[in-house]
Amino acid sequence: KNEVEQSPQNLTAQEGEFITINCSYSVGISALHWLQQHPGGGIVSLFMLSSGKKKHGRLIATINIQEKHSSLHITASHPRDSAVYICAVRQNSGGSNYKLTFGKGTLLTVNP
């Protein structure tokens, strides 16, 4: 069974700090997603990664397939970044497989 572990579970930062959220998984995957969920809100896909690194604005996502590990970085954090960040992976089943396995999420609070 594929387990997806995120750390930390909760993270409090001051505005402007550099933030890192980690995600580890236990089986081979074909893709990893980072999602964002604001309190009481919907879920938005931030990144989909199968290798290397992606950047969008102040957000950077990296993945190391060999080590089964991904990180989400936020540079110059802002209170509007406060949200739950969720890691999800799609297993490498060799066929058409859309199913995702989700981590429990990391609650990020950025104080002004």
Added chain:
Amino acid sequence: NAGVTQTPKFQVLKTGQSMTLQCAQDMNHEYMSWYRQDPGMGLRLIHYSVGAGITDQGEVPNGYNVSRSTTEDFPLRLLSAAPSQTSVYFCASSYWVLGGTEAFFGQGTRLTVV
């Protein structure tokens, strides 16, 4: 495009009542799925569909039914609501891109069963 639209956003049911959570997408995506989100747990897959007329069970299917008569719509039916079904429900649709799938989520339905 409206993306993925879920209705209602909030619902309170009495134990034993039935209801249907609606989900529609206008992006012509093949794959649609329903998840439930509970405190302290990751999203869990209830049912999914890889195309019109094709559905299958996910991780936690008991107490729920689905159908997919069109590409656009994927309703989730609660047959006889129980307090254990109090949760936030998300519908999602996905399509293939190079390297994987892109997923789009609805805004969620917060369901309380009393």
